[in-house]
Amino acid sequence: xxxxxxxxxxxxxxxxxxxxxxxxxxxxxxxxxxxxxxxxxxxxxxxxxxxxxxxxxxxxxxxxxxxxxxxxxxxxxxxxxxxxxxxxxxxxxxxxxxxxxxxxxxxxxxxxxxxxxxxxxxxxxxxxxxxxxxxxxxxxxxxxxxxxxxxxxxxxxxxxxxxxxxxxxxxxxxxxxxxxxxxxxxxxxxxxxxxxxxxxxxxxxxxxxxxxxxxxxxxxxxxxxxxxxxxxxxxxxxxxxxxxxxxxxxxxxxxxxxxxxxxxxxxxxxxxxxxxxxxxxxxxxxxxxxxxxxxxxxxxxxxxxxxxxxxx
Amino acid sequence: xxxxxxxxxxxxxxxxxxxxxxxxxxxxxxxxxxxxxxxxxxxxxxxxxxxxxxxxxxxxxxxxxxxxxxxxxxxxxxxxxxxxxxxxxxxxxxxxxxxxxxxxxxxxxxxxxxxxxxxxxxxxxxxxxxxxxxxxxxxxxxxxxxxxxxxxxxxxxxxxxxxxxxxxxxxxxxxxxxxxxxxxxxxxxxxxxxxxxxxxxxxxxxxxxxxxxxxxxxxxxxxxxxxxxxxxxxxxxxxxxxxxxxxxxxxxxxxxxxxxxxxxxxxxxxxxxxxxxxxxxxxxxxxxxxxxxxxxxxxxxxxxxxxxxxxxxxxxxxxxxxxxxxxxxxxxxxxxxxxxxxxxxxxxxxxxxxxxxxxxxxxxxxxxxxxxxxxxxxxxxxxxxxxxxxxxxxxxxxxxxxxxxxxxxxxxxxxxxxxxxxxxxxxxxxxxxxxxxxxxxxxxxxxxxxxxxxxxxxxxxxxxxxxxxxxxxxxxxxxx
Numbered sequence: 001x002x003x004x005x006x007x008x009x010x011x012x013x014x015x016x017x018x019x020x021x022x023x024x025x026x027x028x029x030x031x032x033x034x035x036x037x038x039x040x041x042x043x044x045x046x047x048x049x050x051x052x053x054x055x056x057x058x059x060x061x062x063x064x065x066x067x068x069x070x071x072x073x074x075x076x077x078x079x080x081x082x083x084x085x086x087x088x089x090x091x092x093x094x095x096x097x098x099x100x101x102x103x104x105x106x107x108x109x110x111x112x113x114x115x116x117x118x119x120x121x122x123x124x125x126x127x128x129x130x131x132x133x134x135x136x137x138x139x140x141x142x143x144x145x146x147x148x149x150x151x152x153x154x155x156x157x158x159x160x161x162x163x164x165x166x167x168x169x170x171x172x173x174x175x176x177x178x179x180x181x182x183x184x185x186x187x188x189x190x191x192x193x194x195x196x197x198x199x200x201x202x203x204x205x206x207x208x209x210x211x212x213x214x215x216x217x218x219x220x221x222x223x224x225x226x227x228x229x230x231x232x233x234x235x236x237x238x239x240x241x242x243x244x245x246x247x248x249x250x251x252x253x254x255x256x257x258x259x260x261x262x263x264x265x266x267x268x269x270x271x272x273x274x275x276x277x278x279x280x281x282x283x284x285x286x287x288x289x290x291x292x293x294x295x296x297x298x299x300x301x302x303x304x305x306x307x308x309x310x311x312x
Numbered sequence: 313x314x315x316x317x318x319x320x321x322x323x324x325x326x327x328x329x330x331x332x333x334x335x336x337x338x339x340x341x342x343x344x345x346x347x348x349x350x351x352x353x354x355x356x357x358x359x360x361x362x363x364x365x366x367x368x369x370x371x372x373x374x375x376x377x378x379x380x381x382x383x384x385x386x387x388x389x390x391x392x393x394x395x396x397x398x399x400x401x402x403x404x405x406x407x408x409x410x411x412x413x414x415x416x417x418x419x420x421x422x423x424x425x426x427x428x429x430x431x432x433x434x435x436x437x438x439x440x441x442x443x444x445x446x447x448x449x450x451x452x453x454x455x456x457x458x459x460x461x462x463x464x465x466x467x468x469x470x471x472x473x474x475x476x477x478x479x480x481x482x483x484x485x486x487x488x489x490x491x492x493x494x495x496x497x498x499x500x501x502x503x504x505x506x507x508x509x510x511x512x513x514x515x516x517x518x519x520x521x522x523x524x525x526x527x528x529x530x531x532x533x534x535x536x537x538x539x540x541x542x543x544x545x546x547x548x549x550x551x552x553x554x555x556x557x558x559x560x561x562x563x564x565x566x567x568x569x570x571x572x573x574x575x576x577x578x579x580x581x582x583x584x585x586x587x588x589x590x591x592x593x594x595x596x597x598x599x600x601x602x603x604x605x606x607x608x609x610x611x612x613x614x615x616x617x618x619x620x621x622x623x624x625x626x627x628x629x630x631x632x633x634x635x636x637x638x639x640x641x642x643x644x645x646x647x648x649x650x651x652x653x654x655x656x657x658x659x660x661x662x663x664x665x666x667x668x669x670x671x672x673x674x675x676x677x678x679x680x681x682x683x684x685x686x687x688x689x690x691x692x693x694x695x696x697x698x699x700x701x702x703x704x705x706x707x708x709x710x711x712x713x714x715x716x717x718x719x720x721x722x723x724x725x726x727x728x729x730x731x732x733x734x735x736x737x738x739x740x741x742x743x744x745x746x747x748x749x750x751x752x753x754x755x756x757x758x759x760x761x762x763x764x765x766x767x768x769x770x771x772x773x774x775x776x777x778x779x780x781x782x783x784x785x786x787x788x789x790x791x792x
Contacts, residue, residue, distance in 0.1 A: 059408035145615040162614075165614050
């Protein structure tokens with residue numbers, strides 16, 4: 001009876017088991033190396049960054065002076081920074097959105113049981129092994145209208161008359177930039193979704209087929225909902241990386257034509273590592289971090305909601 | 313050791329005696345080249361460390377001369393080379409952290425306005441006959457424009473240019489409150505490369521004569537440049553007149569500032585009074601001409617409004633253009649059978665090719681300043697520069713160019729490049745001296761790029777850039 005009563009008591013009222021003396025110290029001892037590394041590698045630099053953002057840091061001169069919010073005002077009143085922030089959001093939305101769609105299509109293709117699938121999977125993964133800077137250099141040559149392959153083949157096949165000056169106009173430069181990111185990162189998304197597809201149990205699918213579901217209905221009502229956690233994981237991981245994109249843009253367009261493809265990371269690089277204006281760069285970095293935190297919190301909520309299904 | 317620049321206390325009599333004995337002993341075993349330094353340097357370091365650029369300032373040239381230096385001075389010189397961006401970050405980080413590791417640092421001119429408190433002024437050392445070798449140094453042998461633009465700064469007003477004269481006089485420089493911060497080692501200037509084989513073809517010459525009424529030759533003026541470029545532009549045969557570098561980047565600013573100077577404007581773009589002098593009638597004319605070449609005459613290959621130094625070199629090298637402008641010798645790829653000649657960038661009312669130069673400087677935190685200065689003196693010296701010609705160092709001395717133009721081996725290898733480069737450096741124009749030049753540069757190349765691709769007319773584009781530059785100058789504390 002007592003046992004039954006004990007089982008009926010809600011968990012939160014249940015008495016916690018008493019920990020043996022010394023367990024706490026042992027736990028902290030075990031955690032200590034990780035905490036020290038976290039403190040040294042993440043928290044301390046962040047604190048330094050916050051401190052620097054309120055100072056005029058003259059690395060090569062007379063030292064630092066406290067300037068209050070002047071760095072933040074300088075950064076936030078710069079119209080080009082505002083454009084860069086908007087361009088970054090657009091880049092992430094377009095690139096990650098397209099990668100999710102194509103990655104899903106690729107994953108569905110690769111999940112089919114065919115002999116050639118292993119070879120295809122290996123080939124599709126190749127872009128992941130290429131450094132973004134190298135990819136950008138290759139794309140830059142391929143897209144050159146005077147000696148690049150892309151325009152040459154498009155013209156040879158009669159698909160266009162005059163060569164397209166891809167990197168000279170904002171719209172085509174954006175297409176090139178998104179195209180490069182999609183080429184590079186779609187396989188990553190596809191791999192995550194492929195793992196998800198291979199983990200979906202066959203019973204719900206078989207039950208739906210028995211109930212007469214069409215292939216589209218099967219995908220829409222069975223496969224896609226079960227794949228949601230993996231889509232959410234891919235979305236979060238890719239979005240985080242896409243926000244940090246630098247090397248490929250720097251090499252492919254350098255922010256041009258004009259400033260049309262200038263992302264916030266390019267501004268950060270210029271202010272921090274070309275002007276060595278550490279205070280302004282720190283303020284910009286903090287603003288970027290705060291914005292990213294808001295976006296990432298939302299994305300993590302999406303992830304949390306969607307991964308509930310895995311716990312069920 | 314007792315120099316004011318070291319900031320160290322005066323020596324005691326005992327220390328001075330020991331130092332003198334040591335110095336005398338060292339002097340007897342030192343080779344001639346190093347002997348001059350001994351009176352002021354009690355201890356010779358076993359090694360000096362140098363930070364250098366991999367490609368931009370031709371590290372192969374330094375490597376070529378290293379054994380001679382080590383043999384002559386008995387000092388091992390450790391050379392670290394890095395690509396441009398990494399080099400700047402490394403140099404700034406070393407100086408910001410007051411590191412004494414590198415004794416000698418290669419400095420590009422745009423960096424220097426921020427570094428006048430970190431790089432050691434060497435004017436006093438140059439004036440000290442015990443630290444210099446008159447034959448090796450021969451300071452009058454440096455190309456004056458290159459020397460002044462690269463090395464002479466005012467410590468507390470690093471934005472000021474030395475009001476140049478033909479004579480390089482360290483004493484006058486010092487008396488005027490300026491300092492010499494190093495010695496120039498490499499000087500890059502914009503030059504024209506042309507397909508000598510095309511220009512010398514009888515059929516081309518006859519066709520040009522028939523069409524234009526003049527003999528075909530490398531253009532001497534910008535008007536002739538436009539005519540010649542138009543003549544060679546044959547898109548159906550995949551041949552265009554010239555390359556230009558109108559893409560988003562420093563190269564577009566450099567193209568524009570060259571034209572600005574040639575059209576009679578101040579090629580520095582922002583003068584020492586912080587006036588945005590690029591937004592002037594000459595500036596508008598220069599940019600309008602640039603845009604005309606690209607958009608109206610269409611003498612450039614497609615993609616020019618996204619082109620950089622590399623693109624221009626590739627286009628010329630693959631035989632797509634008859635002419636090109638760049639900062640180094642050009643090479644034709646294997647399937648292009650031809651030869652290359654060089655010419656100065658044309659003039660309108662004057663010559664004014666952009667030049668960008670590098671100097672070897674002494675780290676103010678080095679513990680071997682005097683020896684480092686001697687190394688700087690030696691590597692930029694007459695003999696070293698002459699030797700380094702074979703690996704394509706772009707020298708900074710008139711004597712090196714005289715040797716290069718007379719040397720048949722070099723002429724066979726590089727054509728008339730050295731002759732043209734030497735003449736271009738004599739009339740070249742450098743950059744404004746601003747700590748936030750990267751931002752100013754960007755504002756201007758955005759205007760050039762916008763105009764070149766038709767997104768804005770030249771005058772409004774320059775006007776907008778001038779406003780942006782004025783804002784940046786105010787933000788940096790130059791104006792109020």
